[in-house]
Amino acid sequence: EAGVAQSPRYKIIEKRQSVAFWCNPISGHATLYWYQQILGQGPKLLIQFQNNGVVDDSQLPKDRFSAERLKGVDSTLKIQPAKLEDSAVYLCASSSAENTEAFFGQGTRLTVV
């Protein structure tokens, strides 16, 4: 079974530029999460989808971050414009149902300079 796929693995951009990350969850997984992990901290939930509907986006900085999940499968997370404090690893995870374990992709390491 293929795991969660993310791209790109690494990205370096200048502040005020825009960037997009892509995630393909495990086949059949209805729940998809985007997490932000700053060095030395635990993952912080940005947004959670159930199929193509948003379950929780309370911690998503909506003035600069946006996310969508097309047809309940792939998802993209966009930052526009980026700030220095957005430097982090962006992790995508998926799970098959509510209250079940989530499986993570390899993450995208974003550096904003």
Add this chain to the structure above:
Amino acid sequence: QKEVEQNSGPLSVPEGAIASLNCTYSDRGSQSFFWYRQYSGKSPELIMFIYSNGDKEDGRFTAQLNKASQYVSLLIRDSQPSDSATYLCAVNSGYSTLTFGKGTMLLVSP
């Protein structure tokens, strides 16, 4: 705001010892509990999950849950240097929102 608290460590144990990692959570409605291991520069990988009060054993790992005390722990028996990593506690509260603690760094010395 749902909170998951972990001691950041590092927790240092000698090889062969038992490592005990602890986690408390704030939401009494939490239903499922997970322990993830994260090596430096890698993404979290699931070690164990537990849904019911009591102990759950899987090889060298034992998860313990006490919902009345809002406490979950992970015991690692016969600790190995390869167990050195950050251990993340995650709690799922009803509507599938998975909240993570900041993690405890474990160092196992040979």
